[in-house]
Amino acid sequence: MNRSAKQSTPVIALDAMGGDIGPPVVIAGAELARERYPDIRFRIYGQEQVIRDALASAPRVAAEAEIIHVDGVVLGSDKPSHAIRRARTTSMGLAIDAVKQGDALACVSAGNTGALMAMAKLALRTMDGIDRPALVALMPTMKSDSVVLDLGANTECDAENLVQFAVMGAAFARTVLGLERPKVAFLNIGEEEMKGTESIRDAAQLLRTAAVELPLDFLGNVEGNGIAQGDTDVIVTDGFSGNIALKTAEGTARLVTGLLADAFRASWLSKLGYLLSRSALRALKDHIDPNNHNGAVFLGLNGIVVKSHGGANIKGFANAIGVAHDLVTQDIHARIQADMANFAAHRPGAPGSTANAA
Structure with a gap:
């Protein structure tokens, strides 16, 4: 599926195991987000049975979500270097990888901030000009x-x-x-x-x-x-x-x-x-x-990664998903690329820049 097709149906990868409570808040937050944004679809990464238990109270998400079972969890005490080595075996790492592979247009996690940032930077790299x-x-x-x-x-x-x-x-x-x-x-x-x-x-x-x-x-x-x-x-x-x-x-x-x-x-x-x-x-x-x-968002990467507060409640996690939805549907990357190109053309020293005349 190409990028433009995906944007009409935003697919968001969720790290179900992140945060202080994990799947109960993540899934309930996703249910509230789907009520607000019916076009959202989810790929949910984590321990399948725990996720399915939470989905019993989330019919909107259950009807559309794809569950990808993974046993590994990034703990709040994990060092970023340790989390990176386990990226392919953790819910956080695979949720980020879904963005890299084009299976999702954004990732939302309430997990370890340092680990999330380190894995996102390594997997997605920075945009041109950033x-x-x-x-x-x-x-x-x-x-x-x-x-x-x-x-x-x-x-x-x-x-x-x-x-x-x-x-x-x-x-x-x-x-x-x-x-x-x-x-x-x-x-x-x-x-x-x-x-x-x-x-x-x-x-x-x-x-x-x-x-x-x-x-x-x-x-x-x-x-x-x-x-x-x-x-x-x-x-x-x-x-x-x-x-x-x-x-x-x-x-x-x-x-x-x-x-x-x-x-x-x-x-x-x-x-x-x-x-x-x-x-x-x-x-x-x-x-x-x-x-x-x-x-919170790691701006400047070749992909959208949203960090929810670890102690966020259901409404809070839904709001984090809402941020991801807005950034995807309004193509934040295209805006940044256009603005950076405009800045490069008009900064002091750029060929033809009006600033040079001064």
């Missing part, structure tokens, strides 16, 4: 969601890496968030152009001169305290800073909800206040619930 893949995900803000990358795939990045991340992140925002011209900025210690590392300054100069020809608006820099404001659609950084920003945001969300819970338990008057503000608190909890933003 030096390194980046881990990208959505982060809730005061206004909506923002795209943040890299979140840990690359601890050190040069200017070329950061520019490539910016182009890929903007394509992701157009695909997943439906933005026509995403607003892009580099995470920095100040908004001024002279602030930050040499890599960030050089990347900003490269992107600023070519951004007018790309489907994005380059804002320059954003500080850490500006992430949550929601004025920037795509926030670009190296994996070291990005991972810290993500974990800090997650910890802050837990701190706020914990303090609120303690405050509302403090007295009978505060308990009354809770009853009066219950609907607003539910809205807050829903907005910062990580399950509503679940589904």
Whole structure:
């Protein structure tokens, strides 16, 4: 079956054994995803009997899914090097291989992040024009969601890496968030152009001169305290800073909800206040619930690999499948390739580039 034919019926490979709970959440999440996206079909990799037991409560998935039995499981404690050696005998490795072989257009796993990234990079390789893949995900803000990358795939990045991340992140925002011209900025210690590392300054100069020809608006820099404001659609950084920003945001969300819970338990008057503000608190909890933003992606590979949080619930895993569905049906790779070609044609030094005239 050719690629265009597959895109009319998206086939997604699921690592059924990944995550804290495994098949019960994976299959129930797939059932919810099929309710939302009836065109999805699944290839499910894992221990067959356990999968079939879970399918008993998932008629939509059971009617269309293909089960591929495999005994091996990548554990959360496995080192990436060990997982790579066992790739052909594990549910995670074979789910990724399905994308490589063209049997599926995307893979979704809630398993070991390091192992998933290592196996995906080795099996799928990077796209032409992309030096390194980046881990990208959505982060809730005061206004909506923002795209943040890299979140840990690359601890050190040069200017070329950061520019490539910016182009890929903007394509992701157009695909997943439906933005026509995403607003892009580099995470920095100040908004001024002279602030930050040499890599960030050089990347900003490269992107600023070519951004007018790309489907994005380059804002320059954003500080850490500006992430949550929601004025920037795509926030670009190296994996070291990005991972810290993500974990800090997650910890802050837990701190706020914990303090609120303690405050509302403090007295009978505060308990009354809770009853009066219950609907607003539910809205807050829903907005910062990580399950509503679940589904990180290794952008820049020759294939779509989506990482679900290991502790995701049914709704969370369904959302991760939804991210895969959007990237497949809207052909994120074609968008990235077109944008990278456009950037290459208009970057400083490119033949005929308008930037040269300056």
